[in-house]
Amino acid sequence: MKTAFRSLVMILAIAMISCGGKEEKKEGFSVDRAKSTEKPTEAPEAANEVPASQRVTLDEKGVGQIKEITLDPEIDAEMAAAGEALFKTNCNACHKIDKRFIGPSPKGILERRSPEWIMNMILDPQLMVEEDRCAKDLLIEFNGAAMANQNLTVEETRSILEYFRTL
Amino acid sequence: MKKYRYSITTLLVLALVVASCGDQNGKASSNGALSSSAAEKVYVAPGEQDEFYAFLSGGYSGNLTVYGLPSGRMFKEIPVFSQFPTSGYGYSEETKPMLNTSYGFVPWDDLHHPDISQTNGELDGRWIFVNGNNTPRIGRVNLSTFETEEIIEIPNSAGNHSSSFITENTEYVVAGTRFSVPVPQRDMPINEYKGNFKGALTFISVEPEHGRLDIKFQLLMPGFNYDLSHPGRGESHGWFFFTTYNTEEANSLMEVNSSQNDKDFIAAINWKKIEEYVNGGGGTKIPANYAHNVYDETTHTGTSTMNKEVLTVDPTKVPGAVFFLPTPKSPHGCDVDPSGQYIIGNGKLSADLTIHSFDKMLAAIEEKKFDGEAYGIPILKFEDVLAGTVKSGGLGPLHTEFDAKGNAYTTFFISSEVVKWKLGTWEVIDRKPTFYSVGHLMIPGGNSRKPFGKYVVAMNKITKDRYLPTGPEMEHSAQIYDISGEKMELIYDFPTHGEPHYAAGCPAELLAPKSKKIYRLNENKHRYAVTNPGEARVERDGNEVHIYMSTIRSHFTPDNIEGVKVGDKVYFHITNHEQDFDVPHGFSIIGQNTSELLVMPGQTKTSVWEPKQVGVWPFYCTDFCSALHQEMQGYVRVSPANSNIDLSWSLGE
DSSP states (O other): OHHHHHHHHHHHHHHHHHTOSSOOOOOOOOOOOOOTTTSOSSOOOTTOOSOTTTOOBTTOOOSSSOOOOOOOSSOOHHHHHHHHHHHHHHTTTTOOSSSOOSSOOOTTGGGTBOHHHHHHHHHOHHHHHHHOHHHHHHHHHTTTOOOOOOOOOHHHHHHHHHHHHHO | OHHHHHHHHHHHHHHHHHHHHSOTTSOOOSSSTTTSOHHHHHOOOTTOOOSEEEEEEOBTTOSEEEEEETTOOEEEEEOSSSOBTTTTBTTSTTTGGGGEETTEEOOOOOBOOOEEEEETTEEEEEEEEEEETTTTEEEEEETTTTEEEEEEEOTTOSSBOSOOEEOTTSSEEEEEBSSOBOSSOOOOOGGGOTTTOEEEEEEEEEOTTTOOEEEEEEEEEESOEEEEEEEOOGGGTTEEEEEEEOTTOOOSSHHHHTTOSSOEEEEEEEHHHHHHHHHTTOSEEEEEEEEEEEEETTTTEEEEEEEEEEEEEOGGGSTTSEEEEEESSSEEEEEEOTTSOEEEEEETTSSEEEEEEHHHHHHHHHTTOEEEEETTEEEEOHHHHEEEEEEOSOSOEEEEEEOTTSEEEEEETTTTEEEEEETTTOOEEEEEEOSSOEEEEEOTTTTSSSOOTTEEEEEESOOGGGSOOOSSOOOOEEEEEEOSSSSOEEEEEEEOSSOOSOEEEEEHHHHGGGOOOOOOGGGOOOTTOOSSGGGOEEEEETTEEEEEEEEETTEEESOEEEEEETTOEEEEEEEEOOOSTTOOEEEEETTOSSOOEEEOTTOEEEEEEOOOSOEEEEEEOOSOOSTTGGGOEEEEEEEOTTOOOOOEEESOO
16 A cells, blocks of 8 residues: 555656656636635625725825815826835835726826825825724725735825825 | 742732832832832833933943833844844845945944034034944944944054044044954064053044044054043043053053053043144055945945055154043043043952043143153153042042032942042042942933933942843842932842943933934935836846845835746835834745844835745744734745746736
């Protein structure tokens, strides 16, 4: 029995070695599981069936130092360019323009969130997650990947917001 | 167990008694024994912070440890002279140059005497200087980053022990040799020591803005052992004092042969006079070879430069600059009181302490009252310079520090005690046992013009039964005494790391507000930094592969790398893109022959990996960084040396 087992292992081992550098493409196993991106692990409140990333909360200003800002109808191109540069250095590791990544894409964010909410989220994500319902739901929706505080100034944050307006 | 339970009950009862009669503002008064609770004095409640920083040398650990007083809690170990796998210091490509010497890479030393920078004789908290005793070096640690910024090797020195003490405006950090040696080094019989060996006392200038070190001059003294030193301060600013032993100039069986003379010397050096002499073109440049290693905070990189020359000064060529003060007996500590008037010789083989008077010394020099000379250096008469003697009854005085009320505190090694005595009257006020065999002691600011005389920390050489036993080897013990009252009170006992030979302390508010929280990513000038994850990439240069990688909670960019081959030398250049306080990321890869890296926010560090086996090898973050820390990993595919797989890298594809 022992010998038989050993031979089997040997044969398997040889079979594996003979496969060589180019691995045969194997399908992963499948079990009927929901992908967490499709169904948040923690169901949102009954009133809020829509995933946080698609929810429109334009009336919410979030929690933090930004209470009220007014956007000029014209986009300030210079400010937006500065914001783009900051975005690439400080945000791009987790937020991609063309796709959902570690966090959501900022594309179209101004259709869903108020400018104040966006700036508060950048300036103090921890406080937002603790005290803002939408920010908390977003954290859950995005697998608990907490947004990093990049220690940006209000001015820097404002320029990133301006960049978001161009997307 | 029963015994423990009994003592806990007793403690609780005592605590209740104490609590019920203590006053309401939490500060113990000194009325009666029971009203002052030692526990209350050292208890720093959860969430609260200590009153003082204490920097204890690590001795043979080669590093410096940071503690809080009065809690005795250890906050950090700062690597200086020893490799430190915890952070990658001395293992990372950026920090390897810091340990370069004329003997090559020396990854260890024996760190003895921390001293905090001063302005007008008061602690200013810019830097802390430390000495490497074995392969003579002086290190400078920045007290906003708490990182080693500079290490300079000391040529012509051996057993760099009467170091690293600073003058009162941090003009110089001084490094004196304990062992005299041939200068320059040469092949000669050991028993021709006498008259031929030299003791180099090195004055290293400190550039005021950035603290950069540069050897200004080396004073080549007679071949004694220069044990410890301290600067003059106040009225004696401009002088430096060194204790000597082995004035017998013995070269063997030192414990007998160096203990023959009933008096050795304290060497008094008028460094201002020598500085003038040197600035006027005096001194002799001789060939030398010593490393000067500097770490740049913006490039996050150390560089090592070899210097080839040093300026030496013959003390007999500068009249009026160097004198010997006879001092019993094989004095160890050389301490100067806050006023600068008294120079204390802690004669370790004597029962008494000898105190010299600076004014008397000047007068004796003025009147040329000499008692002979040693190798052309005038010896002053003991009686002419003596201010007083502390007859304590203790044995083996080693070190003295001061409070702000005119008291001095001296350790006695052999009789295991701290003795408090009064400057001027020399009377003993109090004595308390230590546990056991105390070496040095420290009062925050206790070697400056402005001591903060609330606590004294006694650093002991022997631990024995103070803590639960841990086999033959134990950490050394330290004791904290409350010295705010007339009598000292032992209030706490805590283990230290390595062997502290000295310490420096300062009020927390001097350092805490300026302690750096993060490195700004936009100020990162590291050659291999990626300040934007879009720049993350892999480049090949022959068999060198450079991986420009960034990290943020919780992934590496890139995290899948292919095209690496057996025989390659792979450099992982990791830039931490976090900009938040206390969010480092770590990096390690299977089979790495160095240590992990711990990369602070905004910083770049590099680890070299030389893959030896074909396979797919994981790397991961070693610092628990977020809820998704366990997901912070990646793979490197290593192909055979002759494979033609192209370099490729990706994240999330």
